[in-house]
Amino acid sequence: MKDFPSMPSQTAASTSDVDAVVHALTETRARTRVLVGHLDEATLDRVHTPLMSPLVWDLGHIAAFEDLWAVRAFAGEPLLREDLAQVYDAFETPRADRGDVPYLRRREAFDYLDAVRERTLAAIARRGVDPLLHELVIRHEQQHGETMLQTMELARLPAPADALDPPLVDRGAGSGAARSPGVGGLELVTVAAGPATVGAGPVATEGFSYDNERPRHPVGLAAFRIGRTPITNATFLTFVEGGGYERREWWSREAWAWKEEHDIERPSGWTTDGREWRLDSCVPLDPDKPVVHVSWFEADAFARAHGARLPTEAEWEKAATWDHATGAARRHPWGEGDARGRANVDWRRYGTAPVGAYAAGAAPSGCLGMVGDVWEWTASEFRGYPGFVADPYREYSEVFYGPDYRVLRGGSWATRARVATATFRNWDYPQRRQIFAGFRIAKDAP
Structure with missing residues (x-):
């Protein structure tokens, strides 16, 4: 120790x-x-x-x-x-x-x-x-x-007790947000070119953050388009049924080798009869919920199949927090205030909610669900920000920096609200699927 x-x-x-x-x-x-x-x-x-x-x-x-x-x-x-x-x-x-x-x-x-x-x-x-x-x-x-x-x-162990919050069955205003029909993750919003800031501010003035979140630094990004929501089960199922796991041209060399070695044919937990395991329950796929338990490899292949890519980490954070009207980053996508009614976090429901169910948590860009429900894979390798200083110990972040790990953002339904900040950086190997991870796609703006 x-x-x-x-x-x-x-x-x-x-x-x-x-x-x-x-x-x-x-x-x-x-x-x-x-x-x-x-x-x-x-x-x-x-x-x-x-x-x-x-x-x-x-x-x-x-x-x-x-x-x-x-x-x-x-x-x-x-x-x-x-x-x-x-x-x-x-x-x-x-x-x-x-x-x-x-x-x-x-x-x-x-x-x-x-x-x-x-x-x-x-x-x-x-x-x-x-x-x-x-x-x-x-x-x-x-x-x-x-x-x-x-x-x-x-x-496949049982949940410990009744959920703190009931399932979202009414997807209208009573569920915490109205929801647009047909949302599947392929709808994109445009984020204008220009400056933004990424990362957390000084702990002395802005409170706790992990060393890999610091320092806050300026970035200049070209205009890009990003999914208004994460990709849903229905949209990903179309990819599966359309031969997404069989089309070699959509997979990188490393991803294809992994898929073939482990006989990967669908997201982890999905069954061949249209159901998925969630804790100890095998339930029908909800078409409107975000796909979860997919690897970076699978997310990347899906994006390629749709002429898209995964957002970079800086693009993700700009879409989540940057307010062009004020020229500053918001503390949370929705601004100030806690996550209740704005994000599905804190394992209050033991699972995901339909995408768009928390419109009160919308980011200035118009993106929904940037915090909670599923961690979102980004294109970025896990590396230190310019000026990074290990604190309070090197083994938390620095030993993991390099090309082996990809960054995930936003937290999941199982992440506590205290942890699921807009600057928090998670990371794992690109083949990992145990994380409650999904993704949204991005494209360069025309």
Whole structure:
């Protein structure tokens, strides 16, 4: 694990700051317990797929990460369980090996979570809070909630409880937004040429962001066109039925080799009879929902088949946030305010909503669904922005920079709203399909 001295708070924390952090820590932990609390020991302990950790490993890792940053780094105290440091270090113990290490089992893992939380709260009571370190801990646990949901979907495990929000069955104004008929993802909006800014501002003035989101920097882009919505199941099904997985000319050499080696014929979770697996339920494909669990390779092939491409990361962010009227980027596509009623995030429905169901979350460009529902693949490799500085540790981002990873943007239905910002950058290998990922297409403007 990392070796560093104690890190005192960077700013004086008020009582309201302390209360807000404690509330967020408590709410996040409650959601973690709800997520997996209904699963028995054998299910939590099992390696459901070599691609993912045992669910109980994630629980222990959450506790170890919190102890490292909220107790050791913040308060200068020794780790509660030094003997578990390597077991729960994500770099020392890669996913493929995690089923073979001596990780804690169900009861022990929950006890470890409780013991570390007691230490965290005691440190806060003595020293106050560090807005950055404690936010790191909160978001880390929330991100592992989505990782565990990916495992649960791959393993076809049941959802933990009734959804917090009901399904969107009325697609008119009562569902949070009116929806245009026939929306399938092929409708494009034009984003004018000109300057924009990309990335997050200084943490001292604008709050927490990950190092790979910084610094905010200007970009100049030619005019382009981008999908008003992500591609839907219906539109992607047309691609499948039209021989999309058989037409060699639409696939890159690497993508075709991957597809042939693994006999890929449709998105992950789709069945041959027009249904799809969502957690433990196999349901009919909803034509109006965004396609999900597709790789970058599949998204790229679809775009090529339609004379299009995937948007670059800078194009995606400009379409999501840039307000030509004010000459500035919005905090969220919709402006200010939280995501409720504007984006499908926070795993409140355990699945996607029909595209266009959140018109109140529209971006200035006219794009819908830029945050939530599905992560969106971009054309861009994962690299540091000009002036990048690793913070607070190199292994979060910098070790992944290079041509091997592609960037995804926007968050999914399983992403917590706190994480799903318009500047947040996710990344994975182009062949990966466990992510709740879809895409929208782009073209150069005529």
